[in-house]
Amino acid sequence: MAISSKKMNPYDEMMKGLWRDNPVFVQVLGMCPMLAVTNSAINAIAMGLATFFVLVGSSFLVSSLKRWIPKQVRISVYIVIIATFVTVVDYVLLATVPAIHKELGAFIPLIVANCLILGRQEAFASRYPVKLAVMDAIGMATGFLLAMFALGSVREILGEGKLFGVSLFGDNFEPWVIMILPPGGFITLGLLLLLFNWVGERKQAFIAQVAEAERGKA
Amino acid sequence: MGLFFSLRNSFDHGVHPRHHKEQTAELPIQRVPFVARYVMPLGQHIGAPAKPVVKVGERVQRGQLIAEAGAFVSTTLHSPVTGTVRDIGPHRYIDGNFRPAIEIEADPYATQQLPPRPAIDWQGLSIDEFIAQVQAAGIVGMGGAAFPSHVKYAIPEGQQIDDLLVNGAECEPYLTTDHRLMVERPEAVIRGTEIVRQKLGAKRATIGVEKNKPDAIALLKQHVGELPIEVLGLEVKYPQGAEKMLIKAAYNREVPAGALPRDIGVAVNNVGTVVAIADYFDTGMPLIERVVTVAGPGVAEPANLIVPLGTPIREVLRFCGGLKESTREVIMGGPMMGTPIADLDAPILKGSSGILAFTASETGRPQEYPCIRCGRCLEACPYFLNPSRLAKLGKARLFEQMRDDYHLMDCVECGACTFACPSGIPIVQHIRTAKDDLRQQKVRSEKQ
Amino acid sequence: MNELLTAPAIMTGLGLFFGVILAVAYKLLRVEEDSRIARTEELLPGTNCGACGEPGCLPFAQKLVVGEVEPSKCTVASSDDIDEIADFLGVDAGEAEKRVARLKCAGGKAQAFQIAEYDGFESCRAAAVVSGGGKGCSWGCLGLADCGVVCDFDAIQMNDNGLPVVDIDKCTACGDCVDACPKDLFELLPLSRKLYVQCNTPLAGESVTVLCSVGCDGCAKCAADAAPGLIEMKNELPLIHYESGLPVTPKATSRCPTGAIQWLEGGQFVEEESQNESRYAQLH
């Protein structure tokens, strides 16, 4: 196992999931739920929260139990752990918010297959202490949640003229039906990503400019 | 299909550029006077360079051997003038690079007469002797590629030439050297054809001439007499003169890719080549001069000329009244395949069929647009390649893919695709660039 | 109550069943392979997400080990992990001394004479196949940046003089520029070889100087000024025998009439004066 001896700051571990290593925009993971259930902001948030719970929970467990899990079966054990959490979420949602559960449909169970979750177990939780693992999971899950929310709200606003079901533009708004349909999901996420890249590039250019200016001064 | 082809006498695809031959088609061939300095590059043919047999300071006679063949695929060089060898070393070649060459300073007082020699009895020669004679005469293909002719005549064991095809297509615009030769010396064309036909043991010979030269076709037909030589009018289409296209047009047969015409029993010679052979056997004159068309909108007095090899292009142009002010580009060869000339001091070579000068209005580089995949290049390419794809891959520097998946190496660089492209994409240049890169990589990997 | 038992029972059963099957399969069906592959796969996140463009972590690891891909293609691993993989795989690369690409020509626009004007698309090789591209010296740099285009590390920039300047920090000596240059002008040399001939022409004397003001005219003064045997004149160019072990000093550059031989502190064509300054500083 590769446990780096470098000192790691839990806060940094958390923050990196939000932007620098954002699971959606940078790592391109978990695309299926990202696109499938983001046709409204509320669904996106529900899915994001479900993922949050599963990710943080299983990271905690995996990190705590890592000493007792033989390497050869670790994937299988992780899957069992994750699937257990997902089943729990599934039943809890079904019992408490059946309407949302119906909307999210088959995608709750599919959280198990979200590469993001197993990926964090393998790449992080199984290698680092509990505290770091949980912070990392929180960061990643929040990054995922934010991305879900961004996409969900764009799609809901344009697709229905509403946000969280509240009408924004009055009755006469012409909804952009495509936003709710699959192509709209792909294209909107593509454009969001483009925006993300563009901002990143701008930032780089800005940093370079500042550095240049400082070098000029020195 | 077959019937259709034989009626049409052509190949598939190709393009129809304006032929622009009116400038010089009617002008008789003139001789240019001797000048002060001649440069004979040692490698002006395909194959190994020749090896000098003279030294700096040595006096040479016109027609004297100055370099011997460096290998079997190589040929001899003879002095184009009587004079003194001034230098043997790097001189600028028409492709802009420096190449080893023999520089001869003409003797201004010499008569420049060829020492008279008796005609050679070609009929008595065995094929091997014939081949040796052709090599000794320094004769190479005059159709442009400058491939040593004797090599073409050395037919490997087990192969048989049935047809000799003499290439009088002259499909490149502006050029009229072959045309003038056929019109002015039809008997030499026929005699040269007959010599080669008999020596190769071919059953028949065909002289293929594009139909835009009706006078040449008529004259040749008159001179054929009883000989088994057919004079065939061909559709006017570029590149009718490319040998594989010519074979397709004349005999409706395809030479397999990578193979030579002789593999399907055909030998192809340019009319200039057979005339050079006729002259050598008649008068003993080796290849020391050739016919060159000087034309194009940038030339003051276009002409068809007999030029001693090694004459600087500058001198040839001076004889034609020099370049017009507006000239922007001078090329050697035809406008479709010729080489742009960087330095007018470069010499006329055995393979130089024309010197063409163009002004800004012809050489304006077309505005390049992205390829719109219109397919015109595919329908132009006589080799049925996919030039659009080749150019796209070339731009992306995917040279291996061009070679392995899109038959880069089959391209003869005829330029038909670039001619046809509405987007002004320099397709052939991408192709040449790719070939050059691959060639260099191969040399490098062989070195290691 | 019944259900309270079925669930754990079924799950334990499944676990046992597949545990046994897999354990047995693992024993019977295992295949030996390069142990580095397994180790590399260990270091990868194991997400099998395909984001690297390979069909999974194992195939990615296989390609990593043979050097076909770079570790950073994995989007999931953190940068530390990636460093670690790079370290692990880099063990046997064993680069003793840093090498950089050096250019055998200093004849930029201001020094080398152009006899004709190339009018085609921007590429040295494309220009080279059109009658040499019009540069008087047919061995010199054409300045159309093929080398810069192929450099994956962004290490080559064309300067105002039309010459490629290699950023010696970015250059990894990958050799792509060497392959790309139609004039064979680049060579990969250890950074420590400071005495360097920036010219490639086999011409000599006046033939050179009419074409280029910084070309080597083959005068052999450098050879005379260096330790005997260090510099040999070959093809009208100085050939420096570093392998001879003879002392190499800037003195060899002192009488060069054209500056074709240079003492390089760092990169080539860095501001001309500072380089000359350092040359003189070394001399005196």
Place this chain on the structure above:
Amino acid sequence: MSKQDPKLLLQPAPLLRQGMTTPAAMRDVWLALLPATAAALWYFGLAALLVLVASIAGSVLTEWAFTPKERRAITLRDNSAALTGLLLGLTLPPALPLWMAFVGGAVAIGIGKLIWGGLGANIFNPALVGRAFLLATFPIAMTSWTVQQGPAEFFTVHASNLTAPFMQAPVMDTLSAATPLGQMKFEQSATPLWDLLIGNTAGSIGETSALLLLLGGIYLFLRRDLDWRIPVGIFASAALFSAILYGVDAERYPSALFTLLSGGMLLGALFMATDPVTSPVTPKGAWVFAIGVGFLVVLIRVFGGFPEGMMYAILLMNAATPLIDRWTQPRVFGRNKGGSA
């Protein structure tokens, strides 16, 4: 050396060119579309003109805005962005709100063309990407057809045309009409062929007049701007498939001629499937492409959910074009089909 010479140019051979240029090809398409466009104005009046202008404006402005300054002059001069706008406009209903037409033009160029790298790089037909986007986004407005009002009421503009951006178009029941294909699909009633021929039907701005479209196609063919294999292949395969169905059940399925003359068949087959950029370059590929389009159109029209399938058929075959191209390389001279000598 000859320093006193005028510095010669080294421009690689060939120096001669055919004379055809890409902007000229685009101009030809404009000319070819002129008669059909004029007829559209005759039938649908000013409203149609406004829709065309809006979609062209959307296209051209987007092209302008997202092209780096130094390339702008060239890209706009090649006429292709405006052509995309025109072709998109011709496929829109005459009563479409202008803002939607504008959005369509912007999407056509933005997503259909620019993200691919501009002219020549796109795989999908930009005009149809724009239209598919509009149809999926504003399905109701995009399927509200109007009856022709004729030249007498040239200056009539529909209230829906002038809807404010992002707002819903008012329902216009008085003028609404079904297209021949809609009637066929949902009522199994075929419009008389003569009406289809001269364009006396409801439909999108440019698709109604079969005769004038054919005329434009013939012009393009004569100018060698389009690959004749594509329209011929589409017509042949669509007619064949449709004739077979007609043979099976003449009550339910349209005849071959109806299939050829109705809807976007002619506009699509002559002007959109033939977009050189998005159709195969190889001659054999053109056949495969065309037959695919012909088959898919009939499949979608007859068995699918939409009355009209031309747009989707072309887009689907566009997606397959890279593969078609790869698998239909011409047989190289002197080689057999497999590519060996």
Place this chain on the structure above:
Amino acid sequence: MSSGLPIMEKEPSSTTLVAALAIAGFLSGIIIIGVYLATFDTIAENKARELREAVFRVLPNVTRMQKLRYDGSELVVLPDNAKDDEETIYGGYNDAGEFVGYAIVNAGPGFQDTVRVIYGYRPAERKVVGMWILESRETPGLGDKIYKDAAFVANFDNLGVDPEIVAVKKGTKSRANEIDAITGATISSKAVVRIMNEAHKKWDARLPVTAPALQQAAE
């Protein structure tokens, strides 16, 4: 990972592996069953309520229901928690426990994907008395009008089934067995009709005019 593990650390015995998996399975089984049992009642209740609501919606005046199943010859009453299958329908009864009509569920392809329809049917009058969509992925704004458009749903409140239900262009409805299709969503409308016609064909002969009497009182 599957194979070729590094031979660096000592390998745990196969039994350890099997045991680890078994233990993980065991624990997860316990957790899952725990959650399952804890949520079971609520979920069951939710489901039942949903079904009840649907049945009540398509059968006016119905306040009680029971599950019926066709066993090949006649309808038999099933307990409420029995598993549904294709042969299951629901009987609706009013306050007084009198039979009102059947609620029938059927599914079939719609415009985009499967549509599940439930409708109320009164054999005595040979009339459909209500329709509701249980599940569909029809296009928002178009196809989803089959349940969002009250006017369309109202079509089914008093609809003849003989010879079969027919969807006609909006505004042209003239006979008892016709419904107005939704403009712009003719296909979804027709799909609903087709699904109902199919179900009707299957059930028509099987349904007695009065269903078996209400057995247990649903609260």
Place this chain on the structure above:
Amino acid sequence: MDNLIWIFISALLVNNFVLAYFLGLCPFLGVSSKLETSFRLGLATTFVLIITALCSWFLNTYVLTHAPYLRLISFIVVIASTVQFIEMAIKKLSPALFQSLGIFLPLITTNCAILGLAIFATNRGYGLWEGLTFALGAGAGFTLAMVLMAGMREEAEIGSVPALVRGTAFNLIISGILSMAFMGFAGLFSST
């Protein structure tokens, strides 16, 4: 029979797993850069989907009737283990087959198309044959989408896609256009 045909067409075109259901996007976006690989991944996925259909039918019929709450976890464990077993077996028995198809197996088991198939098939109450047809259609649809996507990406790779757009953003947008084109199949064979 009609029903089976519709299930097949629906999974292949109308409700394409990738383009309409958003299943299996990770490999679809990640591994579709080369045609050859895409096609093989498609085949391997179809194979795993069929195994999945078999497993889930088996579980549904014999195990989950007793314990429905174990659906998710048992699907996962059984499918993953079965595929892993097959992977090992192929690797041992036919290294060639392993190199061409087997290396994809781990990637496939971790993607949601597989689990999605099992869940959809169960939700819809498909029997064995329906499940297998569904798997075949979904696999063919996945392969079709992969191959089309790879063709386009290979073409765009050597084209002039702006640097800013290159990468995932571009892949998503062209998937969107492809998905839009596939909308043309909506309602196929379900109308009239």
